[in-house]
Amino acid sequence: MLTAVVLLAVVPAGVILLLGIVARAVAAQRVNALVVQYTPPRGSTVFRDALLVDADRRAPSAALIDLAVKRKVRLIAGAPGTREPVGVELVDGAMLTADETALLEMLFGPEHTGTRLRRFSADRRALAGRLKTLLLNTEHALARDGLIAERRASWPGTTLTVLAYLGMLVEGLFIVFALIGGELPALIATLIALAATIATIFITPAWWRRYLPAATPIREHLAGLRRYLEVAEADRLRALQSPSGAELRSDATAPPPHGDADGEASAPLARFHLNERLLPYAVLFGLEREWIAKLKLEAETLSHTNLATLGDLVEVTADIAVAIDAVGSVVELTAAVGDLVDGAGAVVEGVGGIFETFGS
Incomplete structure (x- = not known):
């Protein structure tokens, strides 16, 4: 036998x-990262890049955090352990792209109720369905651009x-x-x-996307970005920093040419802006907690510089960290959002309300 x-x-x-x-x-x-990258791929979006690194489950939360990093929305969370919904507030004067508007419409669709956390409820299932539709639409767009095959394997x-x-x-x-x-x-x-x-x-994977040769440069860039994010705690981070690769947020943050006191202060500020911009990608790679810790250390360094004021430059990271802690996991962030409100605190109803907010 x-x-x-x-x-x-x-x-x-x-x-x-x-x-x-x-x-x-x-x-x-x-794919192999040929070089370390310090900025997202040019002309791409967090949502599209999420599908190119097979991070579908993290894509909605990363895109929402990207809106917060860009100062287009503000995340307002209750105290940790209270299980209160995370509020999303539209920032006055922010301009949303079509993709960003579509994301907010999916999060705050017709079935949305902001009265309590959507845990194992009909509303949560409706949200999952809407986000799946958004992922499929993005996948079709990537196929039209020749980055992935139309059919999954x-x-x-x-x-x-x-x-x-x-x-x-x-x-x-x-x-x-x-x-x-x-x-x-x-x-x-x-x-x-x-x-x-x-x-x-x-x-055995149930299915997988077939990436076409046109996607290889973008995926290599994302692999290089992951290499940069993975050394968040290492002293090598400063050595890896490339002056030519670090895109500063604006000319106002660039260090003066003669290295005066303002230059000493603006250099770490420029680095903070660069690293804060990468927080949504840290979410895609599952490195958000390490990267938030890195940003907090940089914010603490900034607080001891000669800058006259920091304003809200470091508040976004703190808000995101509190929101993630409140819901327990970054993947749960989109399932925990409550009402969408404008700068005055009025609830915005659906995509029509979003357009009315920015059209007024």
């Missing part, structure tokens, strides 16, 4: 497990999953026969095959 188990259970289980590992490696479509995952379930059926029969016949070696071998079959189901 042991021979039959090896030929009909162990060997097939090992083969499909190997194929599952190969499928996962192929699905990753990894799904047949390998489907085929291996079907084979795995058939294998589990055969292995279940062998377990019964081994127990009845008292065949301990056959039983152990069958259990090993069963473990490999179950592992195949978890390892």
Whole structure:
């Protein structure tokens, strides 16, 4: 019986497990970061870049945080542990792009209720459906731009999953026969095959996007950006900083040419703006807490400079950190938003209300 188990259970289980590992490696479509990058890809958006790094679940929260970093909205969270909704306030004078307006409309759609956190409620399910639609629309746009294939690769995952379930059926029969016949070696071998079959189901991706050659430069840029974000706590960060690569927020933040006192103060301020701009991408890569800690350290350094005032330059990071702590996870951020209000505190209803706010 042991021979039959090896030929009909162990060997097939090992083969499909190997194929599952190969499928996962192929699905990753990894790219190498040729150089460290300090800025997002030119002309792209956080939402589009999220799909190019397979960070779909984090895309809505990263895009919302991007709006906060750009000073277009402000996140207002209750005290940690209170389970209150996170308020979103439109900043006076901010101009929203079509993609940003679409995101807010998806978050605050017709089924939205801001009275309490949307946890396991019908409203939460409606939100998930709207965000899925936004992701699909973005995916179609990437396909039209020639960055990804129109169809996802799904047949390998489907085929291996079907084979795995058939294998589990055969292995279940062998377990019964081994127990009845008292065949301990056959039983152990069958259990090993069963473990490999179950592992195949978890390892094999159900589907993956097929990235086209045109997407390679962008994905390499994003990989380089991740390298920069991953050294947030290291002293090498300053050594990696490239004066030519660091895009300053405005001419007002650039250090004066003669290195006077104002120049000494504006250099760390410019670096803070650069790093704050990358916070949405830290969310995409799952590095938001490390990067927020880095920004807090830079803000503390700025507080000891000779700058006359910092205004709201460091408040955005604090608001985002409080909002994430209040909901427990950055992935939960979009599911925890409450009402959308304008600068006067009036609730904005739907996309029409957003246009009215900026058209007045």
